[in-house]
Amino acid sequence: MSVVLINPNSTVAMTRTMLAAARAAAPGQTIEGWTSHGAPPAIQGPEDGAAAEGPLLDLVRKAVDQDADAIIIGCFDDTALMAAQRLAPCPVIGIGQAAFHACAMRGWRFGVVTTLPVSVPIIEGNIAAYGLSGACARVRASDVPVLDLEHYPERAAATITAEAQIAVREDGIDAIVLGCAGMTRITETLRSTLPVRIVDPIEAAITCIPWLVGQG
Structure with a gap:
């Protein structure tokens, strides 16, 4: 089973932090961490969330194309979660x-x-x-x-x-x-x-x- 953890912001260090935590909590699980490079460096409020939505959904489509078994949206605001769920046949969950x-x-x-x-x-x-x-x-x-x-x-x-x-x-x-x-x-x-x-x-x-x- 493969899981893609998508960081909706563009800060690679945060992707690494989340990925390490996910792997520690689910040892043996195959988890990839992806960074949304076209997004703001942090999502703080509705304007950042709106700016992050397009690049995030592009990564959701990429995960679907790669046959991911599940996708995690790694922003506590659950950025674009419903839109991502409509795009993907696999489970998409917000943290x-x-x-x-x-x-x-x-x-x-x-x-x-x-x-x-x-x-x-x-x-x-x-x-x-x-x-x-x-x-x-x-x-x-x-x-x-x-x-x-x-x-x-x-x-x-x-x-x-x-x-x-x-x-x-x-x-x-x-x-x-x-x-x-x-x-x-x-x-x-x-x-x-x-x-x-x-x-x-x-x-x-x-x-x-x-x-x-x-x-x-």
């Missing part, structure tokens, strides 16, 4: 979609800690579209730009951890969903620090793929 449903299937009330405030309405809209608003306590922004997760990981981790600690104290949650693909770099740090479950969206997506492919 945000996977993380939210993983919480719902466990009966966890969850909070989201994401990057910038501009992403909050997009994430809230996706959660509502998936019918999971009742399971989500709050979507919080940490004010960490996406690329800081690659360039300044220690500083980013400290800021995100502080916001997650507030969520634990104030939001009545069982789990925190990490609201950016680049946060996979700090998953284990947060798991060792916080008393709630930490849901890594890359892990959530790759681990559900075998079941999805089996239903095809």
Whole structure:
């Protein structure tokens, strides 16, 4: 079974980070990581998402032509997910979609800690579209730009951890969903620090793929 993990932004380092996390979560699985070179370097808000859509869908078509068994859209905004699903005969899953449903299937009330405030309405809209608003306590922004997760990981981790600690104290949650693909770099740090479950969206997506492919 072959899985193509598509990074909808043009930052190759982030593709490598996601690919390493996916392979660690699904050892033995054949996973390729593709970068959308015609897209913005980070997807932060609706304008970046719109600019990323065309190059992303080109890569979806390429994955279909190569007979991929499954495709993962590696942006927490689930950029162009519905359009990609219409293009592909194989399962196409967004990492945000996977993380939210993983919480719902466990009966966890969850909070989201994401990057910038501009992403909050997009994430809230996706959660509502998936019918999971009742399971989500709050979507919080940490004010960490996406690329800081690659360039300044220690500083980013400290800021995100502080916001997650507030969520634990104030939001009545069982789990925190990490609201950016680049946060996979700090998953284990947060798991060792916080008393709630930490849901890594890359892990959530790759681990559900075998079941999805089996239903095809």
